[in-house]
Amino acid sequence: MSFTFQIESTAGAARAGVFSTPHGPVETPAFMPVGTLATVKALDPDDLVQMGASMILGNAYHLHLRPGDDVVRELGGLHRFMGWDRPILTDSGGFQVFSLAQLRVVNEEGVEFQSHIDGSRRFFTPEIVMQIERNLGADVIMQFDHVIAGQSDEGTARDASERSIRWLGRCLAEVQRLEEGQPLDEETPREEFPADNPRNRQALFPIVQGGIHPRLRREAADAIRSMHDWSGFGIGGLSVGEDKDAMYEMIEVVDDALPKTHPRYLMGVGFPEDLIEGIRRGIDLFDCVAPTRMGRNGAAFTRDGRLNIKRAEFRTDPRPLDSDCDCAACTRFSRAYVRHLFVSDEILGLRLLSLHNVHFLLSLARAAREAIQHGDFDSWAHDWLARHRATSALTV
């Protein structure tokens, strides 16, 4: 078994652990920077190594369209393609099909949609998505699921959740078929290297859906647990429009319903406050595009809330973005310089703010981990959130 999860310390529901993968360990809780198109936007892999990132994300939908998962496979898989020899997780594209693509038609077989790039017609089934994720070759691959709006009613949410669970069964069967080198049909040749194929070292993660309905979340978690001995669990369909309290309640419901022994990945969630609220409710892994997207828009996370670097008040400000930060932007450059880069449309500005924001979340998860290990997580989390809420109210 290439995947293990060791819990080292706990503090209430919060845990400090190590998730081991074929490409190395992930110390949890961890924030995973998002490299949608095989690059964490505006950053270099070396930047991520220097910041101590361990696992990063790629996206099956985007990489299938560009450059093509067949191209990535031909070039040795996603790790080699993008120059990243640490763990990678690929999202299945479920979220993208439902948020980016046009003219979706969903039926039990799968989803027909139009590419957001060129409008070409595509068809994703659980089987096709598993083939794509196998070509990409990430360590962790997410199931293909049916994603719905955050505030959907219980009927809609039940329908999508139950379909996602049926699709999970098909994903699992397809992964097993691929691992055993079984041909798809009589005309497909059997794959050549079934047993020792490094692509077999992938862990399929299910995704617990169920919207904002506790009963559906519990039913989904139970059904998924009974299906297979999974290496970890995704929690999907949160931070998509529902209010924060509903999100926190759903995390608590799922925390109870999933085995404590396995890593839990809260998908698409990763603002500083959400990280802490998630960790204190038993979440181990997070991802979010916010740090790079906000960075490209000129916003910096700071210990005291967000800062918009384009504002005139920073024109001659000699201080770093965040005086508590030891990232490669804050240790070298002033707010005045970063503002100048933004005002002048210089690429280095996008890079420095993206770097700072990703570093901020990586450091925050590390600080939470240390607090859990040192036995003072509750007071640390309380103090962090109190200061953040007090000062954010002033700066937003």
Place this chain on the structure above:
Amino acid sequence: MSFTFQIESTAGAARAGVFSTPHGPVETPAFMPVGTLATVKALDPDDLVQMGASMILGNAYHLHLRPGDDVVRELGGLHRFMGWDRPILTDSGGFQVFSLAQLRVVNEEGVEFQSHIDGSRRFFTPEIVMQIERNLGADVIMQFDHVIAGQSDEGTARDASERSIRWLGRCLAEVQRLEEGQPLDEETPREEFPADNPRNRQALFPIVQGGIHPRLRREAADAIRSMHDWSGFGIGGLSVGEDKDAMYEMIEVVDDALPKTHPRYLMGVGFPEDLIEGIRRGIDLFDCVAPTRMGRNGAAFTRDGRLNIKRAEFRTDPRPLDSDCDCAACTRFSRAYVRHLFVSDEILGLRLLSLHNVHFLLSLARAAREAIQHGDFDSWAHDWLARHRATSALTV
């Protein structure tokens, strides 16, 4: 005297030397990456250090408009502002006033023009430009000169060259006034720290103009030499539309007319072939925006000519941009990956090609330096140009 030039070896007119500045040595021949707006576009200062860049450029015209030379001065000068503790040279803005700005009116006093950013009216005189360059605080500051089109007739070229020489006298007088802390007029207070002001450690470089007219070039060089004991000489108004043979002839004329003992900087020139042709004619310093501009457009310098990474033929090409190159792009990434980044508008693509191209020119200058020191510069230059010309004809 903070500025010295030691020649270590020669090969015909070519020289290997060390130009010492208050911020450290520049081993020559050297290519100087261009950081117009206090950043070498798409690169990080750390990238430049890793590539072995020594001296880089900033631009007085651009930095005066954004963020303002007063802002840069307030933040400790250009070195600190942009996080670069090695030598910096600032161009005076003469070229930009004549190529970018609108509605220019030139008279003996100076040039009135409209900012290319916001259309605001500005007035540059030799004195104002020296004040700007002093505020920026680079090691080497270029004189303000009257730049004309490359193929101007002798009358136009003489007029501009002679005006540039008169302006040089005013630049020198202004630099001396500033160094001595003399007030500009009765109402201006005397500057507080005249003698130990670190801004006094700047070398003013004159610029030899004269278009494509050998007589004018010689006259300019003679007039400039007789004016002051300069630390080095700029050669301007080349690579601006004249043919290559005319450029090479002018370099030879100026090589004869300037003292062999001092560094010569061929302004705005820096394609690979031009570097070698310049070095063999006695040039020590080069700069050019081409490596970063071409990089942002998807073109890579290679040992065998230019490569347009966007071409479909590179879709699955596992080779590096240039198999002879040891830059941080070529040692880590395939052409297929860099092409994917470009096709997907990913910022890392701009960075990797810019990095490769700048590294290519820095390495080329270093290789020329080594060949001069090893006594085989002529055959090295011949072989390099022969291969480059043969293969470039196939790939352009």
